[in-house]
Amino acid sequence: MASLTIEEREARLNEIQARLEEIDAEYAGEALPEDRREEWNRLRDEQKEQDDTVAELRKRQAQVAENGARESGREDGAHFNVNIRKSDSDIYDLAAIRVGMDNPQGGLQQLRDNAMRAIERAQYPSMDRETAQTNVESVLSKAEDAQGTISRRLLLTGNPTYMRAWQKYMKGQAWSSEEERVMSLTTNSGGYGVPFQLDPTIILSSDGAINPFRQISRIEQVNVDTWQGVSSAGVTASFDSELSEVSDDSMTLAQPSVSTEMARAFVPFSIEVGMDYPGFANEVAKAIADAKDVLEASQFATGSSPQGIITGATGVVTASTRGSITSSDVYAIEAALPPRFLQRASWVASRIALQKFRQFDTAGGAQLWIQNLQYGLGRGGGGSLGGPTDGRVGYALLGWNAYASSGITSTLTTGTKVAVLGDFNQFLIADRVGLSVEYIPHVLSTGGPFPRGGRAYFAYWRTGSGVLVTNAFRTFLL
DSSP: OTTOOHHHHHHHHHHHHHHHHHHHHHTTTSOOOHHHHHHHHHHHHHHHHHHHHHHHHHHHHHHHHHHHHHHHHHHHSSOOGGGSOOOGGGTTOHHHHHHTOSSHHHHHHHHHHHHHHHHHHOOOTTSOHHHHHHHHHHHHHHHOOTTOHHHHHHHHHHSHHHHHHHHHHHHTOOOOHHHHHHHHTSOOSSSEEOOTTTOHHHHOOOOOSSOTHHHHSEEEEESSSEEEOOEESOOOOOOOOTTOOOOOOOOOEEOOEEEOEEEEEEEEEEHHHHHHOTTHHHHHHHHHHHHHHHHHHHHHHHOBTTBOHHHHOOOEEEOSSTTSOOHHHHHHHHHHSOGGGTTTEEEEEOHHHHHHHHHTTTTSTTOOEEEEOSTTOSBSSOOSSSSOTTSSSEEEETTEEEEEOTTSOOOOOTTOEEEEEEEGGGEEEEEEEEEEEEEESOOBOTTSSOBOSEEEEEEEEEEEEEESOGGGEEEEEO
16 A cells, blocks of 8 residues: 555545444444454554554654754744644644744634645545535635634544544544544534534535525525625616716615524434444434435525525516416516526426426427537536436526426416526525534433433534525516
8 A cells, every 4th residue: 555645544544443433333242253353353454554654654744844844944044833834644733723823824824724635635425525625625715714714614623533533422432532632622512513524514415406506506605694795786888979978877786695594403313223323423414414405405495584586586477377387488487587687597496397398399399498418508507307417418498407496386276486587696595614413312201301212413504595686586476
């Protein structure tokens, strides 16, 4: 394994430790069978070899860094600790960054640099590495503040020691002294932040299959309670007569705000499940991310707080024949949307409504549906009706991409809103960075103060959504 980097070796050490813990939990109080004993011994031998190699590499890097700092000090006449290149083992050491903060900007830059290195070395179990890294880097770029809040969270929760301690916390196991020290650095109210590699508010793990809103809407990550912005319907230019006074073309500014609301998930389970299923904690983290996606699919469609697109888009086109859909209605909806919002427009509707639209053009003569045979054809790539969401095969309705949403009603009756067309850059989703989980060691029975042999996880996060410019959308009312 001479070609492995320190990051890859430490990631392998984490995998070995997790597997050893699984074997130990599986055969608690029992002698290991022959095959498991062989695996155990093989893993322990590899663990020692990797530990020794990592220690040697760290020592060499520290020596190189020390020599470089000494040379720099001789040349410059002063030591600036924030500029010293640290070994990989030091990137999570926030105390060292504070000691070296000779100037605030230098310290913040070191925080950000270390956070970027943590992103590069992290393992992402729920998605491919490249996509996850791009997502996390985007969050760091958008939501970072002058105190380095996001960088600090990434370094705290991305620390391999924190990951091990968090997994133990989720199992109700005791911490080592080092793990206890690392966990004490987090700001919590009984719960602990999910490691950023698993945190759906950071890696944005929505698959978009039933919740297209995160694919096409404007998303902002914040570390405050409310997103504040400025919006405008735009400037109207004019041609004026020669030497005449120019017309007043000033735009009307609005100050929209989107509050982040708390969402929660309570996951009870039996003590037996916790004992018999070593990987239960990580599976719960994935299940909570899926529950988050399902909840948002409904809320972003028709919710009131956070505000859904159907709720906030007040421009309505009523069916020509109440209670039914005709092909002329499709054209009427597009005609009602102001031209300035058409260029980046998308359709979002219930799958039943989209299938109904599709039936109008069985021969292809009306040109309602255009099949996108490759990514990027049409305006913005493939939609989510009738094919994969990665754009390989999708459909565009009147040339605008169409996405199915399970959150919009599929009941085609009079008085229901079943579709919306508009520029989803004017529909904002605000995520407050960070999802926390509290471990509840004993769940009490309903009728009295007695434990019922169960434990639970209590997860919570904050997100919000809202329409910024109502005129950018038209909903279809049956």
